[in-house]
Structure formats: structure tokens, C-alpha cells
Amino acid sequence: MSLSAGPATLAPGTAPVVAGGVRAERAVMAVAMVSLALLVVLPLAFLGWGSVSEEGRPTLEHFREALSNRLYVTALRNSLVLGTWTAVLSIAIGLPLAWAVSRTDVPARRFVHVTALIAYLTPPYLTAIAFVNLFSPNAGLVNRLMRDGLGAPALTFNVFSMSGLVLVTVLHTFPFVYLLAASALESVDASMEESAQILGAGRWRTAAAITGPLVAPAVLSGALIAFVNAIALFGSQAIIGLPGRVFTLPTRIYALFDYPPQYGLASAMSLVFVAITVIALALQRRYLARRSFVTVGGKGSRPRRQALGPARWGVFAFCVAVFVIAVLAPYLTLLAVSVSRSWGLAFWQNLTLEHYRFVLFEYDVTRRAIRNSLLLAAGTATLTVLLGSLIGWIDLRTTLRGRRLLDYTSLIPLGLPGIVVAVALIQFWLRVPVPIYGTLLIILLAYTGRYVPLAVRSANAAFRQIDPALEESARITGAGWLRTFGAVTLPLARPGLFAGWLLVFVPAIQELSASILLFSSQSITLAVAVYNLYETGALEPVAALAIVTMVIITAAIALATRLGRGGTKSPPVEGAGLAQ
Amino acid sequence: MAGIAIDRVTKRFGTTVAVRGLSLQVEDREFVTLLGPSGCGKTTLLRLIAGFMAPDEGAIRVGAATLSTPAGVVPPERRGMGMVFQNYAVWPHKSVYDNVAFGLQVRRIARAEIRARVARVLELVNLAGLDARYPNELSGGQQQRVALARSLVVEPAILLLDEPLSNLDAKLRERMRWELKDVQRRTGITFVYVTHDQSEALALSDRIAVMHQGELQQYGAPREVYTRPANRTVADFMGLVNLIPARVRRPGPAGAVAVGGEHIVEVALPPGLAEGASVQVAVRPESVRVGVLAPGAAVGFGAVPGKVVDLTFLGNLVDCHVTLGDGTRIRVQVDPGQRLEIGLPVSVEIDAAAATVFMEGPEMAPPTPHAPRPG
Numbered sequence: 015m016s017l018s019a020g021p022a023t024l025a026p027g028t029a030p031v032v033a034g035g036v037r038a039e040r041a042v043m044a045v046a047m048v049s050l051a052l053l054v055v056l057p058l059a060f061l062g063w064g065s066v067s068e069e070g071r072p073t074l075e076h077f078r079e080a081l082s083n084r085l086y087v088t089a090l091r092n093s094l095v096l097g098t099w100t101a102v103l104s105i106a107i108g109l110p111l112a113w114a115v116s117r118t119d120v121p122a123r124r125f126v127h128v129t130a131l132i133a134y135l136t137p138p139y140l141t142a143i144a145f146v147n148l149f150s151p152n153a154g155l156v157n158r159l160m161r162d163g164l165g166a167p168a169l170t171f172n173v174f175s176m177s178g179l180v181l182v183t184v185l186h187t188f189p190f191v192y193l194l195a196a197s198a199l200e201s202v203d204a205s206m207e208e209s210a211q212i213l214g215a216g217r218w219r220t221a222a223a224i225t226g227p228l229v230a231p232a233v234l235s236g237a238l239i240a241f242v243n244a245i246a247l248f249g250s251q252a253i254i255g256l257p258g259r260v261f262t263l264p265t266r267i268y269a270l271f272d273y274p275p276q277y278g279l280a281s282a283m284s285l286v287f288v289a290i291t292v293i294a295l296a297l298q299r300r301y302l303a304r305r306s307f308v309t310v311g312g313k314g315s316r317p318r319r320q321a322l323g324p325a326r327w328g329v330f331a332f333c334v335a336v337f338v339i340a341v342l343a344p345y346l347t348l349l350a351v352s353v354s355r356s357w358g359l360a361f362w363q364n365l366t367l368e369h370y371r372f373v374l375f376e377y378d379v380t381r382r383a384i385r386n387s388l389l390l391a392a393g394t395a396t397l398t399v400l401l402g403s404l405i406g407w408i409d410l411r412t413t414l415r416g417r418r419l420l421d422y423t424s425l426i427p428l429g430l431p432g433i434v435v436a437v438a439l440i441q442f443w444l445r446v447p448v449p450i451y452g453t454l455l456i457i458l459l460a461y462t463g464r465y466v467p468l469a470v471r472s473a474n475a476a477f478r479q480i481d482p483a484l485e486e487s488a489r490i491t492g493a494g495w496l497r498t499f500g501a502v503t504l505p506l507a508r509p510g511l512f513a514g515w516l517l518v519f520v521p522a523i524q525e526l527s528a529s530i531l532l533f534s535s536q537s538i539t540l541a542v543a544v545y546n547l548y549e550t551g552a553l554e555p556v557a558a559l560a561i562v563t564m565v566i567i568t569a570a571i572a573l574a575t576r577l578g579r580g581g582t583k584s585p586p587v588e589g590a591g592l593a594q
Numbered sequence: 595m596a597g598i599a600i601d602r603v604t605k606r607f608g609t610t611v612a613v614r615g616l617s618l619q620v621e622d623r624e625f626v627t628l629l630g631p632s633g634c635g636k637t638t639l640l641r642l643i644a645g646f647m648a649p650d651e652g653a654i655r656v657g658a659a660t661l662s663t664p665a666g667v668v669p670p671e672r673r674g675m676g677m678v679f680q681n682y683a684v685w686p687h688k689s690v691y692d693n694v695a696f697g698l699q700v701r702r703i704a705r706a707e708i709r710a711r712v713a714r715v716l717e718l719v720n721l722a723g724l725d726a727r728y729p730n731e732l733s734g735g736q737q738q739r740v741a742l743a744r745s746l747v748v749e750p751a752i753l754l755l756d757e758p759l760s761n762l763d764a765k766l767r768e769r770m771r772w773e774l775k776d777v778q779r780r781t782g783i784t785f786v787y788v789t790h791d792q793s794e795a796l797a798l799s800d801r802i803a804v805m806h807q808g809e810l811q812q813y814g815a816p817r818e819v820y821t822r823p824a825n826r827t828v829a830d831f832m833g834l835v836n837l838i839p840a841r842v843r844r845p846g847p848a849g850a851v852a853v854g855g856e857h858i859v860e861v862a863l864p865p866g867l868a869e870g871a872s873v874q875v876a877v878r879p880e881s882v883r884v885g886v887l888a889p890g891a892a893v894g895f896g897a898v899p900g901k902v903v904d905l906t907f908l909g910n911l912v913d914c915h916v917t918l919g920d921g922t923r924i925r926v927q928v929d930p931g932q933r934l935e936i937g938l939p940v941s942v943e944i945d946a947a948a949a950t951v952f953m954e955g956p957e958m959a960p961p962t963p964h965a966p967r968p969g
Binding site: 486 | 674686
């Protein structure tokens, strides 16, 4: 082998240059900082100022009103009641399911798992609409059956109540407890329980003294996430709560935007809302931190499955009941309503596709909403992953001052309910001379701000798996900073980044809580279209639109997944130079 | 010219000093090993040479160009060096061919030439025919060769290697050791090689730089570092060594010490030692001979009487433990053909030419940063 002259160094005697990468790092940092300022920090600052000022003068009047007026105190109490019951019932459903799936020989465990996933992925406002069709006091199918068909009015159930609201909400939130509890139960090695038994503890004693304490942090943590999610859902609280006069924080804040809008009071209420959310999340972090001892010992653990004998059919019946209530009933109901000429006991005698024709071809909002929602979801997912990659990369691969602060700032939106994000954006963008209110852009900003934490976490995890030596060897081989990123970092991080993309896309395409305050007739989204049509009282077309929505969401997710997996030439990258 | 001059370089991480005022001269085409226990700063020094970090003090020059000062560094991609990482860092998403070709593609070399040069370098590292494979289809040794080929194909003037053999099994390690040495001879590239394995360092290097706690302890040819360690740290790190307590009887280069009571052993003494001073005689197990002593017989001049207390058969040799009259226990390498038994009285002879005398107490011997290049 012949050798070239020497290294490409500087002329003799000159001082070395500062690496070009340092300047690039600073530029990336600046982009990330400006983005977070526009998306999160400035809107929050304006929200804060708006809550303590009136026409430019400081005042505490808004907080006084929010915390003393009976209307708002009731809304606060209702939100707390809703959240608490939802959390408790999420444990009541999620924990037995988790135990059945990870610790017993119950049949069809995969089916139980899929049930939980579908329940989580179903937009809660669709579940709410389905249950209205079954349990509204007069027109609900089940209520009619009980009252008119069986002559048992005592067996009717009014869904327009706190109980109805809790029922609908819990069907969406129990998967949080289920998923966390199942993974905790999986990671408790059988040897821990067997050690207790060999020392003389019986089955119940072992469960109470060993298994319970080991998984309790995960269960509580799941319940708190259920709480935070439950109180933030605008759709179900409006659909179920408003007719039943059960006002909650999101619906009260929403009502404050009726003419004349009360921005100051809405801001103060929003901050109260944030306070509750942040307290719950702080508790959740504490519980989850204590969970670490399970996962440490969890590597390659061997969970113990219990043979239930004939009892397993009883457990299975419970799982099936959850499936029927959380998945089968809502979807069958929406399907049935959407094809019935008039919803009622005899709906099956007169089936029609008229409502689909209407929502797809006559109701011109539909196509606009579909296009907007697809654009917004894809745009949000792409933007958040880009921003998340920048932030994750700065955090892990540079030594720039302020990188931890950047990381923390990007996680702030976790504590912001959707409607609060909308209020904050309105406060900010109505006060700067950039007319984006009422456009798709402001919704895009709202979504991007809301979901950036998901993308930051995904990007962080994706980059963390890449051994820095893989990047360093590209540098020493002669590739510059940008080339290294494009040729090594990005391809290796791609699966993780794509997972983050999907993680944002799925909630974004069904977003309602922030959109409801930000949309205009031109920037309407799918979820808002469903909600608006529902408000007109046209139950059958709403059901048709709901089904269309679900088809589009499912198709989009399937397509995105296929695109994300395709195009990869290389075989899977396990092992082979990756850090353990 | 690709000699490397490291000039009083210091690197700190927070309050810990990883490299402390270290100077080192690597000549063109030389194979230099940075040797030391983990945490001694050898990998930090290598990464300073590569330009992955800037020194806090001092400078690094290659030829006439200054590459690193506290004020700034030439970035790694503009140094024209190659580097082989401990875990190979073979890109898992690129085939063998693409891994090796990457550096040439970065340099915008014509496709036909890339193909030819990749083929040639794969031949050189015995990987011909595996170009389409992906790293996860290769053994550890093959991945190691891909990493080596990837560094060599761009024809660097300097190749940096960070414990490149430590993840291989013993047999493969020995073979790759030989291949590395062979490649270095054939290409004339300057190698800077980091390892904590002293046998690897002895086998490969033109010169060894022994490091400890961020400082250079000794810099010299393998034989010199092994037989004439500059201090106890080096002696200890370069392999098994007996540190035998002794007293000076006659100072000077033609000196003598008393060992195991009052048995005189003639050995060269460092300057500055008075008669009666306590010293330690450092001698390796293979530089001590034992002979069976007939019952009642006295030892000859220069030998010390002792008793065999332990014998371990290791195949090609026997590890023999002997206690001297004053209780000092030493280890001796014995040929398996020599018949010894536990409890047998023996005479112990120390090869004075292979022994070094250190002063008792804290480490005193100064490091030798600018030792001349061996013959």
C-alpha cells in the first residue's frame, strides 16, 4: 500500500482552528431555543401575565373569581371527583387484567392485551357518543329496551351524569394502569416470590408482602397518569357533562370563550388546572422512581404463571366483559346507528347508507376536516421529531451550557392540558402583530407544543442506544459533523425516531381539546367536525362520520407504519457494535 | 513525516486530572504503545491525539503543524488519522464494503478507484469475499478486521488503536496481534496503540510508554522497560516481580547488598545510597535460579539459602515459592524437568544483570520522558 503525503493539517507555525462543529452546535442550540420559546415559554408567560392583569394593570381579581365563584369552584370539584373515580376504577379494571395476562394461564392473553390497546387508541369522544346512543335518558337504546321493552324503568341508566362521565372516561384510561402494572408484574422474578414461600409464607401472604409492594409504585403511577388524562379530556366532558349540567374545568374554560370572551378568568382557571396536573405528575414521578428496583432485577426475569384451574374461565369472563364494554359495544353501536334510518329499538328493519353519502359527499366540512387533520398530524409528527432530535442530540452529544435546561423546558407541556395550551396560544398570538389566529398554523403550533415531550423522549432513547464511537469513527475517517449525522447517526436512530413520529401522529390526528378553541371554518379538524355535527343533534350522521374518522385513523396508522418499516435495506441492527 | 510531539499536555475532567503535564515524542513509522492500568489516562491521551477533545494545557504537533492547543483543535476529520475503537464501532447499518468505502467516499474519490482500493485493503486484512456481509453476520475477529480495513483504506499517516484486541478470545488475540504488527511493517504507518495488557505491549511495540495516574512513568524499548523498570510501579505493572528487602553493604555501580539475613549479593546500585540503607531488589521469577542443597551443605558465594514452600505445575514451567532465612517469600520460575519437593532446602541465585535496586519507602525514581530512541 502506498501512503499519501501526511495528514491534512495546517501550515507550519499557524495556530489551530476551532472545530467547525462547535459553531454548528451553537446554531442547532439556538434553533431549538427559539422554537421552544415560541411554542412553550412565551405562550405560558403570556398566560401567566393574562391571569394576573386586566387591560395591562395587575390584578388578582381573576384568581379570586376562579376560586370563589360557585360556578368555577363546582367545576374544579367536579374535575377532581371525575379524576379520582377514574383513577380508582382504572385500577379496578387495569390491575386484574394485568394480573390475568402476566401471571395466570387465562386463555387468549393476546386478545386481552389487544383489547387494552384498542381501548386506549379509541378517541374518548367517540366512546362518549356511542354511550349516548345507548344510555341517553329518552332515546338511548338500552334505556328504551328496559323501559318500553321489558317494562323495568328501574334498570335504566342516565349517561348524562357524573357516573356516566366516569364510565366513559375509565374505558379510555384503564390501559395506563394495565400497561404499567403488566410490565411490573412481568419483571418480578419468580425467585422473589419463591423465596418468601420457602420461608413459610402462603400464597396470600406472599402477594401481600412481596408482589404487592413490588408492583404498587407502577400501579399508583398508572393511576395518576389516568387521573391527569381523565381530567383533560374535553370531548367526553362536553358530550356527557354539558347535557347533564356536570361542568368541569375544560368545559368551563371553553364556555368563557363565548362572547364576550373572558380571557383573564380563562387564564386563571387554566393555571389552576395546570397546578392540579403538575401536582399529580410530581407524585407520579416519585412513585415511578421507586419502581426502579423492579426493573433492575427484571433483566431476563421469569415471571411465575399461576394455574387457575376452572377459575380461569371466571377470570376470562371478566376479560371478555371488559372487551364487550370498552370495544365491542361502542363500535357496534356506532356502526348500527350509522346505518339506521332512525335510531331506535327497531333500527334493523330499515337500514341505509344515506348518512355515509351525506357526510362524505354533501357535508363539505368532512373533506376539509380530513385533509386538515392528516396535514396537521403528519406536520406535527415531523416537526416534533425534528425538534426532539435537535434537543436530544444537544443533550447527549454536546457539552454546551444550558443543555439540561433545554431538555427540561421541552418536557413542560406534559403538565399542560390541551385546552390550556390553546388558551396560552390565544393569549400570546392575539397580542403579537402576526395574524395566525384562526389558521391551520396556530393549530400546528398548539399540537407541536403539546406533543414535543413525546418526541424528545423518543429521540433521546434512540440516540442513547448509539455508541458514540460509531460517530467518532466517522469523524476520524474524515467525515464532517453534518456528514456524520447523515451517514451514521440518523440511519441508526431511524427506527426509534419513527416510533416517536407515530407516537405523536396517533394522538394528533384525534386531537380535540386544543383544537376546539383554535379552529375556524377553514381550519376545522376531524374531531372538531364530529363534535360540531354532534351538537346539531344529528345522531345518525355523527355516527357515520365517527366510523369514517376511525377508518381514516386506522388507515393512516397502518400506512405510516408500513412506510416507516419499508426502505430499510440493512438487516436488523442488534448487537454489532451497538452499545449494550 | 508523521511523528507526533506531545508537549506538556494536561487534561482535566472537573477536579480529576486525567493527563498531567505529559510529554512524549513518537517518531515517524514507529509503533508506540501507551500502557497502563485502567484509569491511567492512556485512552484520554489517545483521544487528545485524535482531536476528540482539547487539552487544558500544552500542545500536540504532528510534523510541523500544531493540531491541538487549549485555544482550539483541528477537528478529527481534518487530521488525516485513522482510529480503531475498542468495540470496533463498525457501522451496523452498512455492509462490509460500505463501511470500508465510507472514508473514500467522503474524500470524493472516483468509484472505480474506491472499488479497487477497498478490494486491496480487504485482501490485506484477509476479508476478501466478505464485502456484501453486514456486521451482524461477522465474528468478532472479522468485525475487528473491518474496523482495521476502514482505518487503513484512507492511507492515514497515523493510526490510533484503542485496546483493539481486548474483546477477542485469547487465540484470536494472538493471531491478530501478529497481523497488526505485520500490517504496520508493510505500510509504514505510525501506530499509537493503547492497551492495559503488558504482554501485548511487549510483543508489538518499538517503544512502550508506561502511564500511571495521568503521568508518564517510563518510555523505552520493551526489553528496557521490562528488565530495567524505572520504578516499582513500572516493575509491578510489567509482570510478576519479586521485591526482596535488602541492606546496602557496598554502594556504587559495582555494589553489593545483604539478602535473606547476611548473604551478600553483588548488584549495581543507584547513586545516593549509603552503606546500611534499606533497599528492595526487584527481580522477575525467571531471573532467579534455585538449586537443591545437600543436607548440611552451605551455599556458595552470591547465593542465598531458602526452603521450597509451594509448587504449582503450569505445564511448560513450574511456579515455585521459596522462603529465605528472614521469612521473605519469593517466586521462582523453574523448569519442569528440575525435581523439587515442598520442604526441600535450596540455594537461591539472583541474576544480578536482570535485577534492579529501588530505595525503600515512597516512590523516588524519576520518570524518563525523553528517552532516546532505541538503536
